[in-house]
Amino acid sequence: MTRLAxxxxxxxxxxxxxEWRTSEPVQxxxxxxxxxxxxxxxxxxxRLAVMPVRLNAEADAExxxxxxxxxxRQRLARELQxxxxxxxxxxxxxETLNVDMTLPSIExxxxxxxxxxxxxxxxxxxxxWIVQPWSTAKGILNVFTLNIPLYRALSAVNLRISIHETxxxxxxxxxxxxxxxxxxxxxxxxxxxxxxxxxAVPAQLRR
Amino acid sequence: MKIMTTAILCLILSxxxxxxxxxxxxxxxxxxRAANLAELPKDTSGEFLEFFAPGMAFGVLGLAAPPMYxxxxxxxxxxxxPGALIISGIEHGIWQRVVQALGSxxxxxxxxxxxxxxxxxxxxxxxxxxxxxxxxxxxxxxxxERQDRVCFIADAEFRLLTGEQESLRRRISISDADSKxxxxxxxxxxxxxxxxxxxxxxxxxxxxAEYSELLAAxxxxxxxxxxxx
Numbered sequence: 001m002t003r004l005a006x007x008x009x010x011x012x013x014x015x016x017x018x019e020w021r022t023s024e025p026v027q028x029x030x031x032x033x034x035x036x037x038x039x040x041x042x043x044x045x046x047r048l049a050v051m052p053v054r055l056n057a058e059a060d061a062e063x064x065x066x067x068x069x070x071x072x073r074q075r076l077a078r079e080l081q082x083x084x085x086x087x088x089x090x091x092x093x094x095e096t097l098n099v100d101m102t103l104p105s106i107e108x109x110x111x112x113x114x115x116x117x118x119x120x121x122x123x124x125x126x127x128x129w130i131v132q133p134w135s136t137a138k139g140i141l142n143v144f145t146l147n148i149p150l151y152r153a154l155s156a157v158n159l160r161i162s163i164h165e166t167x168x169x170x171x172x173x174x175x176x177x178x179x180x181x182x183x184x185x186x187x188x189x190x191x192x193x194x195x196x197x198x199x200a201v202p203a204q205l206r207r
Numbered sequence: 208m209k210i211m212t213t214a215i216l217c218l219i220l221s222x223x224x225x226x227x228x229x230x231x232x233x234x235x236x237x238x239x240r241a242a243n244l245a246e247l248p249k250d251t252s253g254e255f256l257e258f259f260a261p262g263m264a265f266g267v268l269g270l271a272a273p274p275m276y277x278x279x280x281x282x283x284x285x286x287x288x289p290g291a292l293i294i295s296g297i298e299h300g301i302w303q304r305v306v307q308a309l310g311s312x313x314x315x316x317x318x319x320x321x322x323x324x325x326x327x328x329x330x331x332x333x334x335x336x337x338x339x340x341x342x343x344x345x346x347x348x349x350x351x352e353r354q355d356r357v358c359f360i361a362d363a364e365f366r367l368l369t370g371e372q373e374s375l376r377r378r379i380s381i382s383d384a385d386s387k388x389x390x391x392x393x394x395x396x397x398x399x400x401x402x403x404x405x406x407x408x409x410x411x412x413x414x415x416a417e418y419s420e421l422l423a424a425x426x427x428x429x430x431x432x433x434x435x436x
Contacts, residue, residue: 036417038409093393195356196402198410202393204424205417 017192019175027167028121031206042173043198045121045165046206047095049114050085052102053077057184058131076184077128084126084161087190094200096124108169115166122172127160133182153180161193173197232369232434233335235326239319239342245309246348248357248400252299255291262288298354301404305349308408312415314347318363321423329427330434339368342426347418349403349411351383358383358397359414365426367433375433379425381418391425 025039030047037044055077063069081098088094097120104110111123134142134153142149158181163173175193266284269277322342342365351357360382367375382388383395396414403410 036420037413041413091394091397191356196398198398199394199396202417202421204391204393204428205420 017175017177017195019196020173022170022172024170024172026165026172028201029115029166030119030121033201033206035201036205037198037201041198042122042163043092043200045163045172046093046200046203047097047120048088048122048124048163049097049099049118049120050081050088050124050126051099053080053084053126053128055080056127056129058129072184080126080128080188083188083190084124084194087194088124088197091191092194092197092199093202095203106164108164110169111164112166112169115164115169121166123164123166125160125162125164127162129156129158129181130184131156131180131182154178156180159188159193231333231335232338232367233333234337235330235340235430236337237319237322237326237340237342239315239322239344241315241344241347243344243346245312245314246346246350246360247306247309248302248349248351250299250302251354252295252302255295255298258287258291259295262286262291301401304404304408305400305411308403308411309348309415311408312412314344314415314419317416317419318342318344318422321419322426325420325423325427326430329431336369338374340426340430341366341368342422347415349400351397351400354401355399356397357400357403358395359403359411359418360395361418361422362387363422365429367430375429377426377429379422381421389425393421 021040021042023040026042026044028044028046035041035044053076055073057064057069057073059069085096085098089096097118099118101114103114103123103125106125115121115123138149155178157176158179159177161175162171164170165172175197177189177193262284264284265280266288269280269282269284272280322340342363345362345364347359347361347363349357349359360380362378362380362382364376364378366373366377378389379392380387380389381392381395383397388395396410398410
């Protein structure tokens with residue numbers, strides 16, 4: 001219990017990536033082969049489609065509507081999608097497919113239908129949150145409210161990557177990066193978010 | 208003259224047939240041995256203990272400090288001192304689980320079994336000489352300096368011997384370093400040491416089992432290619 005409390009305190013203080021994995025069986029759809037993995041290993045989903053990044057930027061409505069702001073957000077979304085895809089392929093051995101289409105919803109049936117149409121074992125969803133930098137007023141408010149806004153900022157999610165399996169459409173893996181981010185061009189630490197993901201089952205063992 | 212030409216031609220043909228039969232590999236005998244023991248991750252749990260003494264010193268100093276600084280020193284000291292002990296204990300437990308899992312692996316035996324099984328289906332017996340395939344595991348195990356990223360690597364070399372003649376030699380390496388990895392091998396399984404330690408080192412055992420099959424598959428693939436005319 002003491003150890004758990006110490007770990008929780010450290011997580012809140014420093015902010016970090018949090019990973020969740022299913023304990024249910026994970027089933028690929030594009031191949032059938034003997035597996036040397038646990039049935040719940042996400043690496044069994046060797047072929048993944050990376051969907052367009054959902055970028056949530058906090059700003060005035062007027063500023064968000066500016067063409068250059070829209071173009072900048074679109075560029076960042078494309079770059080992040082390409083980075084996630086490249087990391088999954090080069091560091092984790094997945095076959096990835098960058099997709100332009102947007103999902104009608106993230107319900108299991110919609111994910112499953114999209115996965116089957118794209119002939120992939122799973123769908124990767126990426127969400128990014130950018131907030132406005134703290135104003136002086138917010139800083140003063142933080143002092144008077146015993147650092148509660150600061151702790152909330154440290155535990156706020158700035159990046160979430162989720163993997164859904166095509167077979168059932170359900171979520172099988174998710175990782176989040178914590179800590180408010182206000183810089184649109186901030187470098188994203190993908191190894192921290194994707195580092196603990198199982199490697200894909202190698203192509204040689206899928207035949 | 209005609210008879211002599213026919214005799215020479217027959218001799219050439221028979222010599223050619225003999226050379227062909229000798230060159231054809233009919234079956235394979237596999238041997239696997241490890242040149243080195245498994246690579247173990249570095250135990251960094253002791254590094255956290257360096258914070259214990261300063262933590263306790265802060266605590267003691269806090270008892271004698273003026274009231275304005277006392278609470279900060281005592282609280283800071285209490286966080287640092289026992290915190291270092293707790294984190295060091297957790298880290299050592301993680302390291303031990305990974306080391307125990309690595310110790311439970313029979314990498315050589317698993318590769319040999321995988322080679323024999325895969326050869327039986329992919330390289331069926333045929334008429335010809337019996338060749339020896341020697342596979343030497345130069346290294347395997349978990350490497351890495353940072354606890355948040357260690358990698359399971361494997362490096363092996365095999366050679367095909369027909370009689371005393373070596374007809375094929377290849378190196379296969381599954382590594383996190385691009386310069387060391389073989390072009391046809393997948394990326395090494397890298398993760399935090401904590402991830403490898405989960406469920407009593409399940410990822411360590413799974414990765415070892417998969418690497419055994421992968422190394423065998425890569426060897427058999429190259430033997431199959433070498434066997435094709």
